Amino acid sequence: MTETVISAKDLSLTFQTNDGPVHALKDVNLDIQKGDFVSFIGPSGCGKTTFLRVMADLEQPTAGTITVNGVSPEQARKSRAYGYVFQHAGLYPWRTIGGNVRLPLEIMGYDKADQDTRVKRVLDLVELSGFEKKFPWQLSGGMQQRASIARALAFDADILLMDEPFGALDEIVRDHLNEQLLKLWDRTNKTIGFVTHSIPEAVYLSTKIVVMSPRPGRITDVIESTLPKERPLDIRDTPEFLEIAHRVREGLRAGHAYDD
Amino acid sequence: MRKSLFPVPTVVAALFVIWYAMSVVLNAPWAYDRAKRAGVELSFSELVADTWAQDKPKLPAPHQVAVELWNTTVEKKITSKRSLVFHSGVTLSSTLLGFVLGTVLGIGLAVGIVYNRVMDMSVMPWVIASQTIPILAIAPMIIVVLNAVGISGLLPKAIISMYLSFFPVVVGMVKGLRSPDMMQLDQMRTWNATGGQQFWKLRLPSSMPYLFASLKIAMAASLVGAIVGELPTGAVAGLGARLLAGSYYGQTIQIWSALIMAAALAAGLVALIGVVQRVTLKRMGMA
Known part of the structure:
Protein backbone atom coordinates (compact mmCIF):
# COMPACT_ATOMS: atom_id res chain seq x y z
CA MET A 1 0.00 0.00 0.00
CA TYR A 82 8.70 19.06 6.82
CA GLY A 83 12.24 19.70 7.96
CA TYR A 84 14.45 21.58 5.55
CA VAL A 85 18.23 21.19 5.37
CA PHE A 86 20.05 23.93 3.47
CA GLN A 87 23.32 23.69 1.59
CA HIS A 88 25.11 25.43 4.45
CA ALA A 89 24.54 24.22 7.97
CA GLY A 90 23.59 27.77 9.02
CA LEU A 91 23.99 27.04 12.73
CA TYR A 92 23.72 30.11 14.95
CA PRO A 93 27.22 30.88 16.20
CA TRP A 94 25.89 32.13 19.54
CA ARG A 95 24.10 28.88 20.30
CA THR A 96 25.67 25.59 21.28
CA ILE A 97 25.00 22.53 19.13
CA GLY A 98 22.29 21.52 21.60
CA GLY A 99 20.92 25.07 21.55
CA ASN A 100 20.80 25.05 17.75
CA VAL A 101 18.90 21.76 17.64
CA ARG A 102 16.59 23.12 20.32
CA LEU A 103 15.85 26.29 18.35
CA PRO A 104 12.96 24.96 16.19
CA LEU A 105 11.55 23.22 19.27
CA GLU A 106 11.54 26.52 21.19
CA ILE A 107 9.85 28.21 18.25
CA MET A 108 7.24 25.48 18.03
CA GLY A 109 6.56 25.63 21.75
CA TYR A 110 7.59 22.17 22.92
CA ASP A 111 7.89 22.03 26.70
CA LYS A 112 11.30 22.03 28.32
CA ALA A 113 11.47 18.36 29.26
CA ASP A 114 10.33 17.29 25.81
CA GLN A 115 12.97 19.57 24.25
CA ASP A 116 15.69 17.91 26.31
CA THR A 117 14.75 14.36 25.33
CA ARG A 118 14.34 15.27 21.67
CA VAL A 119 17.69 17.08 21.48
CA LYS A 120 19.37 14.09 23.04
CA ARG A 121 17.60 11.63 20.76
CA VAL A 122 18.39 13.36 17.45
CA LEU A 123 21.98 14.10 18.43
CA ASP A 124 22.31 10.36 19.08
CA LEU A 125 20.75 9.70 15.71
CA VAL A 126 23.41 11.74 13.87
CA GLU A 127 26.15 10.43 16.16
CA LEU A 128 26.85 13.76 17.81
CA SER A 129 26.07 12.88 21.41
CA GLY A 130 28.64 14.50 23.65
CA PHE A 131 28.83 17.60 21.44
CA GLU A 132 25.71 19.19 22.86
CA LYS A 133 27.61 21.86 24.78
CA LYS A 134 30.10 22.66 22.00
CA PHE A 135 29.80 25.75 19.84
CA PRO A 136 29.53 25.36 16.05
CA TRP A 137 33.01 26.73 15.37
CA GLN A 138 34.44 23.90 17.45
CA LEU A 139 33.05 21.33 14.97
CA SER A 140 34.18 20.31 11.49
CA GLY A 141 32.04 21.15 8.45
CA GLY A 142 30.69 17.60 8.24
CA MET A 143 29.74 17.59 11.91
CA GLN A 144 28.04 20.96 11.53
CA GLN A 145 25.99 19.61 8.65
CA ARG A 146 25.03 16.59 10.75
CA ALA A 147 23.91 18.96 13.50
CA SER A 148 21.77 20.81 10.97
CA ILE A 149 20.19 17.49 9.93
CA ALA A 150 19.53 16.74 13.60
CA ARG A 151 17.86 20.13 13.85
CA ALA A 152 15.57 19.27 10.93
CA LEU A 153 14.72 15.92 12.54
CA ALA A 154 14.06 17.28 16.03
CA PHE A 155 10.38 17.96 15.48
CA ASP A 156 7.88 15.45 14.16
CA MET B 1 51.18 41.63 24.86
CA ARG B 2 54.91 41.86 25.42
CA LYS B 3 55.46 43.39 22.00
CA SER B 4 52.93 46.15 22.65
CA LEU B 5 54.74 47.19 25.83
CA PHE B 6 57.57 48.84 23.96
CA PRO B 7 55.87 50.98 21.26
CA VAL B 8 53.27 52.57 23.54
CA PRO B 9 55.67 54.26 26.00
CA THR B 10 57.89 55.23 23.06
CA VAL B 11 55.06 57.12 21.39
CA VAL B 12 53.96 58.67 24.68
CA ALA B 13 57.53 59.78 25.44
CA ALA B 14 57.84 61.28 21.95
CA LEU B 15 54.59 63.18 22.45
CA PHE B 16 55.87 64.62 25.75
CA VAL B 17 59.13 65.70 24.15
CA ILE B 18 57.23 67.48 21.36
CA TRP B 19 54.82 69.01 23.87
CA TYR B 20 57.62 70.42 26.08
CA ALA B 21 59.50 71.72 23.05
CA MET B 22 56.39 73.39 21.66
CA SER B 23 55.63 75.08 24.97
CA VAL B 24 59.12 76.58 24.95
CA VAL B 25 58.63 77.83 21.39
CA LEU B 26 55.12 79.18 21.92
CA ASN B 27 55.70 80.77 25.32
CA ALA B 28 59.11 82.27 24.51
CA PRO B 29 57.82 85.62 23.06
CA TRP B 30 56.04 86.42 26.35
CA ALA B 31 59.14 85.46 28.36
CA TYR B 32 61.38 87.68 26.15
CA ASP B 33 58.86 90.49 26.36
CA ARG B 34 58.85 90.42 30.13
CA ALA B 35 62.64 90.13 30.32
CA LYS B 36 63.03 93.12 28.02
CA ARG B 37 60.76 95.26 30.15
CA ALA B 38 62.64 94.22 33.26
CA GLY B 39 65.90 94.97 31.45
CA VAL B 40 67.46 91.54 31.92
CA GLU B 41 69.02 89.15 29.47
CA LEU B 42 67.65 85.56 29.54
CA SER B 43 70.00 82.62 29.30
CA PHE B 44 68.64 79.52 27.57
CA SER B 45 68.06 77.64 30.83
CA GLU B 46 66.27 80.66 32.31
CA LEU B 47 64.14 80.88 29.19
CA VAL B 48 63.17 77.23 29.42
CA ALA B 49 62.39 77.50 33.11
CA ASP B 50 60.24 80.56 32.47
CA THR B 51 58.28 79.09 29.57
CA TRP B 52 57.43 76.03 31.60
CA ALA B 53 56.16 78.00 34.59
CA GLN B 54 54.05 80.87 33.26
CA ASP B 55 50.69 81.73 34.79
CA LYS B 56 48.79 82.01 31.53
CA PRO B 57 50.97 80.27 28.97
CA LYS B 58 49.91 79.88 25.34
CA LEU B 59 50.68 76.19 25.74
CA PRO B 60 51.04 74.96 29.33
CA ALA B 61 53.72 72.36 29.95
CA PRO B 62 52.51 68.84 30.82
CA HIS B 63 53.60 69.08 34.45
CA GLN B 64 51.60 72.32 34.90
CA VAL B 65 48.50 70.52 33.64
CA ALA B 66 49.30 67.56 35.87
CA VAL B 67 49.64 69.79 38.92
CA GLU B 68 46.37 71.56 38.07
CA LEU B 69 44.66 68.18 37.64
CA TRP B 70 46.01 67.03 40.99
CA ASN B 71 44.97 70.22 42.76
CA THR B 72 41.46 70.22 41.33
CA THR B 73 40.74 66.54 41.82
CA VAL B 74 42.55 65.14 44.85
CA GLU B 75 43.14 68.34 46.82
CA LYS B 76 39.63 69.77 46.47
CA LYS B 77 36.45 68.51 48.13
CA ILE B 78 34.18 66.87 45.57
CA THR B 79 31.35 69.23 46.48
CA SER B 80 33.50 72.27 45.73
CA LYS B 81 32.70 74.29 42.63
CA ARG B 82 36.41 74.29 41.88
CA SER B 83 36.67 70.51 41.93
CA LEU B 84 37.14 68.93 38.53
CA VAL B 85 35.58 65.75 39.87
CA PHE B 86 32.41 67.71 40.59
CA HIS B 87 32.36 69.14 37.06
CA SER B 88 33.15 65.73 35.55
CA GLY B 89 30.24 64.30 37.51
CA VAL B 90 27.90 66.91 36.06
CA THR B 91 29.07 66.16 32.54
CA LEU B 92 29.01 62.41 33.16
CA SER B 93 25.39 62.45 34.31
CA SER B 94 24.13 64.16 31.17
CA THR B 95 26.46 62.04 29.00
CA LEU B 96 25.04 58.82 30.45
CA LEU B 97 21.41 59.93 30.33
CA GLY B 98 21.91 61.15 26.75
CA PHE B 99 23.64 57.91 25.85
CA VAL B 100 20.80 55.80 27.21
CA LEU B 101 18.18 57.96 25.48
CA GLY B 102 20.18 57.90 22.23
CA THR B 103 20.62 54.13 22.36
CA VAL B 104 16.92 53.55 22.98
CA LEU B 105 15.93 55.99 20.24
CA GLY B 106 18.53 54.53 17.87
CA ILE B 107 17.46 50.92 18.39
CA GLY B 108 13.80 51.92 18.14
CA LEU B 109 14.34 53.72 14.83
CA ALA B 110 16.44 50.82 13.51
CA VAL B 111 13.71 48.29 14.34
CA GLY B 112 11.18 50.57 12.61
CA ILE B 113 13.38 50.93 9.56
CA VAL B 114 13.96 47.17 9.28
CA TYR B 115 10.34 46.14 9.85
CA ASN B 116 8.36 48.99 8.33
CA ARG B 117 8.64 49.76 4.65
CA VAL B 118 7.36 53.32 4.99
CA MET B 119 9.96 54.06 7.68
CA ASP B 120 12.61 52.34 5.58
CA MET B 121 11.89 54.71 2.70
CA SER B 122 11.45 57.89 4.75
CA VAL B 123 13.43 57.93 7.99
CA MET B 124 17.04 57.42 6.93
CA PRO B 125 17.39 60.68 4.91
CA TRP B 126 16.14 62.63 7.94
CA VAL B 127 18.51 60.81 10.25
CA ILE B 128 21.41 61.72 8.00
CA ALA B 129 20.19 65.30 7.55
CA SER B 130 19.99 65.69 11.34
CA GLN B 131 23.72 65.03 11.58
CA THR B 132 24.68 67.56 8.91
CA ILE B 133 23.41 70.43 11.11
CA PRO B 134 26.25 71.68 13.32
CA ILE B 135 25.47 70.74 16.89
CA LEU B 136 26.77 74.13 18.06
CA ALA B 137 24.01 75.80 16.05
CA ILE B 138 21.19 73.62 17.28
CA ALA B 139 22.21 73.23 20.93
CA PRO B 140 21.09 76.73 22.05
CA MET B 141 17.77 76.22 20.25
CA ILE B 142 17.12 73.02 22.16
CA ILE B 143 17.97 74.70 25.46
CA VAL B 144 15.79 77.72 24.71
CA VAL B 145 12.81 75.75 23.38
CA LEU B 146 12.84 73.27 26.25
CA ASN B 147 13.27 76.06 28.76
CA ALA B 148 10.21 77.77 27.26
CA VAL B 149 8.12 74.68 28.00
CA GLY B 150 9.52 74.51 31.49
CA ILE B 151 12.17 71.83 31.08
CA SER B 152 15.60 72.77 32.33
CA GLY B 153 18.55 71.25 34.12
CA LEU B 154 19.81 67.81 33.18
CA LEU B 155 17.31 66.82 30.48
CA PRO B 156 18.03 69.51 27.84
CA LYS B 157 21.75 68.70 27.98
CA ALA B 158 21.00 64.98 27.80
CA ILE B 159 18.84 65.59 24.75
CA ILE B 160 21.75 67.27 22.99
CA SER B 161 23.83 64.21 23.84
CA MET B 162 21.07 62.00 22.52
CA TYR B 163 20.94 64.04 19.31
CA LEU B 164 24.56 63.09 18.61
CA SER B 165 24.55 59.56 19.98
CA PHE B 166 21.45 58.04 18.38
CA PHE B 167 22.95 58.32 14.88
CA PRO B 168 25.70 55.66 15.08
CA VAL B 169 23.24 53.35 16.84
CA VAL B 170 20.64 53.67 14.07
CA VAL B 171 23.19 53.08 11.33
CA GLY B 172 24.85 50.15 13.13
CA MET B 173 21.64 48.47 14.21
CA VAL B 174 19.97 48.72 10.78
CA LYS B 175 23.01 46.95 9.40
CA GLY B 176 23.07 44.49 12.30
CA LEU B 177 19.38 43.60 12.19
CA ARG B 178 19.72 43.02 8.46
CA SER B 179 22.83 40.87 8.83
CA PRO B 180 21.01 37.48 8.84
CA ASP B 181 21.18 36.10 5.29
CA MET B 182 18.30 34.91 3.11
CA MET B 183 18.95 31.31 4.10
CA GLN B 184 18.56 32.00 7.81
CA LEU B 185 15.35 33.92 7.17
CA ASP B 186 14.02 31.11 4.92
CA GLN B 187 14.88 28.66 7.64
CA MET B 188 12.82 30.62 10.16
CA ARG B 189 10.00 30.53 7.62
CA THR B 190 10.18 26.73 7.30
CA TRP B 191 9.62 26.56 11.07
CA ASN B 192 6.68 28.92 10.70
CA ALA B 193 8.29 31.29 13.22
CA THR B 194 6.42 34.46 14.17
CA GLY B 195 7.86 37.91 13.52
CA GLY B 196 8.67 38.24 17.21
CA GLN B 197 10.53 34.94 17.31
CA GLN B 198 12.47 35.93 14.21
CA PHE B 199 13.46 39.17 15.92
CA TRP B 200 14.40 37.83 19.35
CA LYS B 201 16.04 34.59 18.26
CA LEU B 202 17.73 35.60 15.03
CA ARG B 203 17.89 39.31 14.19
CA LEU B 204 18.73 40.70 17.62
CA PRO B 205 21.51 38.22 18.50
CA SER B 206 22.97 38.65 15.00
CA SER B 207 23.17 42.40 15.51
CA MET B 208 25.17 42.29 18.76
CA PRO B 209 28.66 42.85 17.27
CA TYR B 210 27.27 45.80 15.29
CA LEU B 211 25.54 47.19 18.36
CA PHE B 212 28.70 47.29 20.45
CA ALA B 213 30.72 48.97 17.70
CA SER B 214 27.98 51.60 17.49
CA LEU B 215 27.74 52.04 21.25
CA LYS B 216 31.43 52.95 21.48
CA ILE B 217 31.02 55.72 18.92
CA ALA B 218 27.74 56.78 20.51
CA MET B 219 29.36 57.09 23.94
CA ALA B 220 32.12 59.37 22.64
CA ALA B 221 29.58 61.43 20.68
CA SER B 222 27.39 61.64 23.76
CA LEU B 223 30.23 63.17 25.77
CA VAL B 224 30.84 65.76 23.07
CA GLY B 225 27.11 66.51 23.13
CA ALA B 226 27.11 66.93 26.90
CA ILE B 227 30.06 69.36 26.78
CA VAL B 228 28.48 71.38 23.96
CA GLY B 229 25.19 71.37 25.86
CA GLU B 230 26.86 73.03 28.86
CA LEU B 231 28.04 76.05 26.87
CA PRO B 232 24.75 77.87 26.15
CA THR B 233 23.40 77.30 29.66
CA GLY B 234 25.67 80.04 30.93
CA ALA B 235 28.55 77.76 31.82
CA VAL B 236 27.31 76.99 35.30
CA ALA B 237 28.82 73.58 35.81
CA GLY B 238 30.44 70.74 33.91
CA LEU B 239 33.59 70.27 31.87
CA GLY B 240 32.10 72.47 29.13
CA ALA B 241 31.65 75.23 31.67
CA ARG B 242 35.28 74.86 32.76
CA LEU B 243 36.38 75.10 29.14
CA LEU B 244 34.28 78.22 28.52
CA ALA B 245 35.27 79.92 31.77
CA GLY B 246 38.89 79.07 31.10
CA SER B 247 38.77 80.68 27.68
CA TYR B 248 37.04 83.82 29.03
CA TYR B 249 39.83 84.42 31.52
CA GLY B 250 42.72 83.05 29.50
CA GLN B 251 43.19 80.19 31.99
CA THR B 252 44.90 77.88 29.54
CA ILE B 253 46.01 75.50 32.26
CA GLN B 254 42.40 75.11 33.35
CA ILE B 255 41.32 74.51 29.74
CA TRP B 256 43.94 71.86 29.22
CA SER B 257 43.16 70.06 32.43
CA ALA B 258 39.46 70.03 31.53
CA LEU B 259 40.39 68.69 28.09
CA ILE B 260 42.52 65.94 29.56
CA MET B 261 39.75 65.11 32.01
CA ALA B 262 37.20 64.89 29.17
CA ALA B 263 39.52 62.65 27.17
CA ALA B 264 40.12 60.39 30.17
CA LEU B 265 36.38 60.23 30.82
CA ALA B 266 35.68 59.28 27.19
CA ALA B 267 38.44 56.68 27.21
CA GLY B 268 37.11 55.20 30.45
CA LEU B 269 33.53 55.02 29.19
CA VAL B 270 34.50 53.48 25.85
CA ALA B 271 36.73 50.97 27.64
CA LEU B 272 33.77 50.09 29.88
CA ILE B 273 31.66 49.29 26.81
CA GLY B 274 34.59 47.25 25.52
CA VAL B 275 34.51 45.15 28.68
CA VAL B 276 30.74 44.65 28.45
CA GLN B 277 31.19 43.71 24.79
CA ARG B 278 33.85 41.12 25.56
CA VAL B 279 31.83 39.56 28.35
CA THR B 280 28.61 39.50 26.32
CA LEU B 281 30.13 38.11 23.14
CA LYS B 282 32.09 35.57 25.11
CA ARG B 283 28.95 34.35 26.82
CA MET B 284 27.30 34.20 23.40
CA GLY B 285 30.18 32.10 22.12
CA MET B 286 31.03 34.71 19.50
CA ALA B 287 34.36 35.93 20.76
Missing part, protein backbone atom coordinates in the same frame (compact mmCIF):
# COMPACT_ATOMS: atom_id res chain seq x y z
CA THR A 2 1.43 3.37 -0.93
CA GLU A 3 0.36 6.80 0.08
CA THR A 4 1.15 9.87 -2.01
CA VAL A 5 2.90 12.51 0.09
CA ILE A 6 3.82 15.08 -2.53
CA SER A 7 1.97 15.47 -5.77
CA ALA A 8 2.78 18.04 -8.48
CA LYS A 9 0.57 18.53 -11.55
CA ASP A 10 1.58 20.70 -14.52
CA LEU A 11 3.63 22.78 -12.12
CA SER A 12 5.30 25.86 -13.63
CA LEU A 13 7.25 28.70 -12.13
CA THR A 14 8.44 31.68 -14.15
CA PHE A 15 10.71 34.33 -12.64
CA GLN A 16 10.37 37.80 -14.15
CA THR A 17 13.84 39.26 -14.52
CA ASN A 18 15.29 42.28 -16.29
CA ASP A 19 16.45 39.98 -19.08
CA GLY A 20 12.93 38.65 -19.59
CA PRO A 21 11.11 35.70 -18.08
CA VAL A 22 13.09 32.71 -16.79
CA HIS A 23 11.22 29.42 -16.83
CA ALA A 24 12.60 27.78 -13.70
CA LEU A 25 9.97 25.04 -13.86
CA LYS A 26 7.76 24.07 -16.80
CA ASP A 27 4.87 21.57 -16.66
CA VAL A 28 6.40 19.40 -13.97
CA ASN A 29 4.43 16.28 -12.95
CA LEU A 30 5.61 14.10 -10.10
CA ASP A 31 4.21 11.93 -7.33
CA ILE A 32 6.28 11.05 -4.28
CA GLN A 33 5.12 8.14 -2.12
CA LYS A 34 5.47 7.86 1.62
CA GLY A 35 8.88 6.53 2.61
CA ASP A 36 10.46 7.33 -0.76
CA PHE A 37 13.98 8.66 -0.99
CA VAL A 38 13.78 10.90 -4.04
CA SER A 39 16.83 12.58 -5.54
CA PHE A 40 16.60 15.51 -7.91
CA ILE A 41 19.58 15.67 -10.21
CA GLY A 42 20.47 17.97 -13.06
CA PRO A 43 22.83 20.75 -14.09
CA SER A 44 22.67 24.25 -12.58
CA GLY A 45 19.53 26.11 -13.54
CA CYS A 46 17.41 23.00 -14.08
CA GLY A 47 15.03 24.07 -11.34
CA LYS A 48 15.75 21.25 -8.88
CA THR A 49 16.27 23.60 -5.96
CA THR A 50 13.32 25.72 -7.08
CA PHE A 51 11.14 22.59 -7.10
CA LEU A 52 12.21 21.76 -3.56
CA ARG A 53 11.56 25.34 -2.47
CA VAL A 54 8.07 25.20 -3.99
CA MET A 55 7.36 22.09 -1.90
CA ALA A 56 8.56 24.03 1.15
CA ASP A 57 6.41 27.07 0.33
CA LEU A 58 9.54 29.21 -0.07
CA GLU A 59 8.61 29.92 -3.71
CA GLN A 60 5.16 30.30 -5.26
CA PRO A 61 4.35 28.41 -8.48
CA THR A 62 2.92 30.52 -11.29
CA ALA A 63 0.84 27.70 -12.76
CA GLY A 64 -0.28 24.17 -11.92
CA THR A 65 -0.96 22.61 -8.56
CA ILE A 66 1.08 20.95 -5.86
CA THR A 67 0.00 19.26 -2.66
CA VAL A 68 2.09 18.24 0.33
CA ASN A 69 0.42 15.73 2.66
CA GLY A 70 -2.75 16.38 0.67
CA VAL A 71 -2.80 20.11 1.42
CA SER A 72 -1.17 23.20 -0.05
CA PRO A 73 2.54 23.76 0.68
CA GLU A 74 1.58 26.79 2.79
CA GLN A 75 -0.71 24.75 5.01
CA ALA A 76 1.90 22.02 5.19
CA ARG A 77 4.54 24.56 6.23
CA LYS A 78 2.25 26.04 8.87
CA SER A 79 1.54 22.59 10.28
CA ARG A 80 5.32 22.01 10.29
CA ALA A 81 5.10 19.00 8.00
CA ALA A 157 7.99 16.15 10.45
CA ASP A 158 7.47 13.14 8.17
CA ILE A 159 9.17 14.84 5.26
CA LEU A 160 12.80 15.83 5.07
CA LEU A 161 13.77 18.20 2.25
CA MET A 162 17.50 18.51 1.65
CA ASP A 163 19.02 21.03 -0.74
CA GLU A 164 22.53 19.83 -1.65
CA PRO A 165 23.31 19.29 2.02
CA PHE A 166 26.70 17.73 1.35
CA GLY A 167 27.62 19.90 -1.64
CA ALA A 168 30.26 21.87 0.22
CA LEU A 169 31.95 18.84 1.82
CA ASP A 170 34.84 16.75 0.56
CA GLU A 171 34.19 13.33 -0.90
CA ILE A 172 35.40 11.25 2.03
CA VAL A 173 33.16 13.07 4.51
CA ARG A 174 30.39 12.95 1.96
CA ASP A 175 30.59 9.15 1.59
CA HIS A 176 30.40 8.77 5.33
CA LEU A 177 27.42 11.11 5.65
CA ASN A 178 25.63 9.37 2.78
CA GLU A 179 25.99 6.07 4.57
CA GLN A 180 24.70 7.60 7.80
CA LEU A 181 21.82 9.28 6.00
CA LEU A 182 20.66 5.96 4.57
CA LYS A 183 20.72 4.37 8.02
CA LEU A 184 18.83 7.31 9.42
CA TRP A 185 16.22 7.11 6.67
CA ASP A 186 15.83 3.41 7.37
CA ARG A 187 15.33 3.98 11.09
CA THR A 188 13.00 6.98 10.87
CA ASN A 189 11.01 5.94 7.79
CA LYS A 190 10.78 9.53 6.61
CA THR A 191 10.08 10.69 3.08
CA ILE A 192 13.17 12.44 1.77
CA GLY A 193 13.55 14.90 -1.10
CA PHE A 194 17.24 15.34 -1.88
CA VAL A 195 18.76 17.78 -4.35
CA THR A 196 22.22 16.92 -5.68
CA HIS A 197 24.37 17.24 -8.73
CA SER A 198 26.40 14.14 -8.06
CA ILE A 199 25.34 11.06 -10.05
CA PRO A 200 26.88 8.49 -7.67
CA GLU A 201 25.30 10.21 -4.68
CA ALA A 202 21.87 10.20 -6.32
CA VAL A 203 22.10 6.55 -7.35
CA TYR A 204 23.51 5.42 -4.03
CA LEU A 205 20.85 7.09 -1.90
CA SER A 206 17.62 7.01 -3.83
CA THR A 207 14.63 4.81 -4.38
CA LYS A 208 13.61 7.22 -7.11
CA ILE A 209 15.85 9.48 -9.19
CA VAL A 210 14.32 12.48 -10.90
CA VAL A 211 16.51 13.71 -13.77
CA MET A 212 15.95 17.33 -14.68
CA SER A 213 17.17 19.61 -17.44
CA PRO A 214 17.37 23.38 -17.81
CA ARG A 215 15.80 26.11 -19.98
CA PRO A 216 13.02 25.50 -19.25
CA GLY A 217 13.41 23.48 -16.03
CA ARG A 218 11.63 20.18 -16.59
CA ILE A 219 11.77 16.48 -15.74
CA THR A 220 13.39 14.36 -18.45
CA ASP A 221 13.34 10.99 -16.70
CA VAL A 222 12.17 9.35 -13.48
CA ILE A 223 14.18 6.25 -12.58
CA GLU A 224 12.93 3.74 -10.00
CA SER A 225 15.98 2.24 -8.36
CA THR A 226 16.28 -1.53 -8.35
CA LEU A 227 18.96 -1.52 -5.66
CA PRO A 228 18.10 -3.24 -2.36
CA LYS A 229 17.34 -1.13 0.69
CA GLU A 230 20.48 -2.41 2.39
CA ARG A 231 23.33 -0.58 0.64
CA PRO A 232 26.94 -0.86 1.71
CA LEU A 233 29.29 1.69 0.12
CA ASP A 234 30.80 -0.89 -2.24
CA ILE A 235 27.43 -1.44 -3.88
CA ARG A 236 28.67 1.34 -6.11
CA ASP A 237 30.94 -1.11 -7.92
CA THR A 238 28.14 -3.52 -8.84
CA PRO A 239 26.89 -3.75 -12.44
CA GLU A 240 23.38 -2.92 -11.24
CA PHE A 241 24.57 0.36 -9.74
CA LEU A 242 26.55 1.26 -12.87
CA GLU A 243 23.51 0.41 -14.99
CA ILE A 244 21.36 2.94 -13.10
CA ALA A 245 24.13 5.54 -13.16
CA HIS A 246 24.36 5.03 -16.91
CA ARG A 247 20.63 5.63 -17.27
CA VAL A 248 20.89 8.84 -15.24
CA ARG A 249 23.68 10.01 -17.51
CA GLU A 250 21.57 9.18 -20.57
CA GLY A 251 18.72 11.18 -19.09
CA LEU A 252 21.02 14.15 -18.52
CA ARG A 253 22.32 13.87 -22.08
CA ALA A 254 18.79 13.73 -23.48
CA GLY A 255 18.12 16.96 -21.60
CA HIS A 256 21.17 18.55 -23.24
CA ALA A 257 22.88 18.82 -19.88
CA TYR A 258 26.24 18.24 -21.50
CA ASP A 259 25.79 20.76 -24.33
CA ASP A 260 27.99 23.81 -24.78
